[in-house]
Amino acid sequence: MTARAALKGRIEAQIARFEAGQRVDARVRDELIEDLAAWQATRIPEYGRLQRHGTWPPALPTDVFRFRRIAAHPEAEDLRVFRSSGTTSSERSVHVYRDLSLYDFAARAAARHMLFPDVDKMRLVMLAPHEDEARDSSLEYMLARFAEWFGTECTWVWRHGALDIELLAKQLRDAEASGQPVAVLGTSFAFVHAEDGLRDRRFELPPGSRIMQTGGYKGRSREVDRGVLLEAIHARYGVAAPRIINEFGATELSSQLYDTTLREHIYGSAGPRRLWVPPWVRATPVDPDTLHPVEGESVGILRIDDTANLDSVCCIQTADLARRLDDGIVVLGRASGATPRGCSLAADQALGAQ
């Protein structure tokens, strides 16, 4: 058995234990992260150059995915290439895969647990393009798999680069009329377009319905505060606020984090809105100078060690601000645009000059 195959087996075993309802030991996960990082450092020169700070393996900054191909396999073996949104190549992260089975395994397990814990399949409405229209988007890939795994039927209402408002309205009216719950999934900017396009049309989606929004705006719609958008979606679709959840994903990651409120609402518990971290993932706010974990609920920059990133780099340093809350994480948003540096160029503008 190759080293890769052995590592892959250990990753799959973690996820399988979770799917089987068994506890995944954090120490086992941490050992796996160490071994994965060590293997990746020998195969990915860029990662191998990073120095360890503290006890954990070094974390690769997400920006590196914009400039370098980060992979433990040769380019000829690329099966799929995902790119983040952006208008120029230097703004787009690139994450290559030689094998999507781990991605699928992790995505299905997490979504089953947090988004569809109470139903096998249900009707889906996607405020996003079909993957055929966006072959390089990991989100569209994931939503297409959701349609296969969790959808009784699925309608894609973002077509040819725009939201089909009338099709969306029809799907929502049909759901109301049928009394069958529906899951509406899409990007935050698509929900903003829907807010603008639906005008005074409001809906009362059947009990059991749920909404998942994800991602930022990146200039693709007006920007709306997260709380304001949550309230607007609640008022527009007639879905209780706890059943409207945020998914946190990134092109550089193979696993996703979900708001806890839907699952807690379904099972009758209640807690603060926070992101659930899959047990095969370690999400940690770290101090920006030392890169060591911050104490308690202090704000740090979010490091994510995603064991499902087998063929790239497991340990990822994001630019998102985050803090721990109870057993989860609260992501406070991307930091660079808010840099209070007076007359110096803001970091995003500066980096944009490359």
Place this chain on the structure above:
Amino acid sequence: MTDDGPAVRARAASVFEAGQVLSTSTLAERALWLSDAASTLARQADGERDALSEATGLSIPMVEWATRTTLETITDNAMLALAQNARQGVDRALDPIGLLSVVLAGNVFTASVRGIVVPLLFGVPVLVKASSRETLFPAMLRNALRSTDSRLGAAMDVVAFPGGDAEAEAALVELAEAVSVYGSDETIEAIAARLASTPLIAHGHGVSVAYCGSHAVRGAHLGDTISELSLDICAYDQRGCLSPQLVFVEEAPDLSAMDFAERLAKEGLEPLSRTLPRGPLPVSVGAAQAQWRGIAEVEGTLFRGDTYSVSVREPQPIRWSPGFRNITVAGVRGLDEALQAMQPIGSNLKCVGTDSASMPELQARLTESPTLSAYACKTGTMQTPALDAPADAHPIWHALFRN
């Protein structure tokens, strides 16, 4: 401290009236008063260094350095010389405006000094809108002026209100004959939208760089160059628009950009991290720092300490540092290549620090450049501009006189 629209309006009227009284004094009197006020402020700042450190996010030694180097430029002789230059530069009888409103940014707390002292020198009263992040130093300056002379003190006041307070913004500018704005492009646009024909002096987004020619990196000069450059980088924790974000180094057979970067880190930034420590790193900047340093480390070009780092890059394309003592070094063959790399920065380039030997040619090339409006200054002085140094391609007295 927060002022509403009526309060701002009342203070503007009061300052405007005080300006008419101030104008009856002589320029020599005002120069003397301002010099005395600067001395008073220096003593006050020394007593308030803990509070200033907390308000500005700079370490106490950095606060002390900043106040000392700024206020020691405010001498009566320097102001009289500046006035003389202004008379020659304006080429007509000086007719001071009735009120200047100044909007301050919070990144370099002493930046307010020149912007307030120079108008007062010419008898122009000043209404200051302090940064929401830093109101202490402008208030201390006001108090120092008041304790020096009642006419001078009455001609300057400080207001504070949140950005976006339309009534307060309108009140700030309605009596002003010119408005000087330090801050983001968004802040400048917001104020500009409130002005009809009133001149706006914009001190917007900007960056600075340094150029070290062959003379500066040769033999015994190298040590001085590294010391001077390190001070420019560390001053105000590299938060200001006069802070170098990028250093062009003319490479020599015995000194590569990598060599220079390593020496800059070890012999320049490391010692200063102890004598002029960096302040706490805001987590928002830290996020950018982690990305910036990580890329440099991946490229194998990072020299880092606990509170500084140096990255080596090609001159183009520029990868801007997040500030806070993270600097890029780029090797060049000479001034031509450095200037070529500066071109994309355009009017955002404020200052180019350089060595004495390179200064004449650099200044000449900047002057004749159709795209760059930066000025050149000696390394080691980038963050301590002379009282009469230009600001954003204009003389410091720009817009203080009626046509």
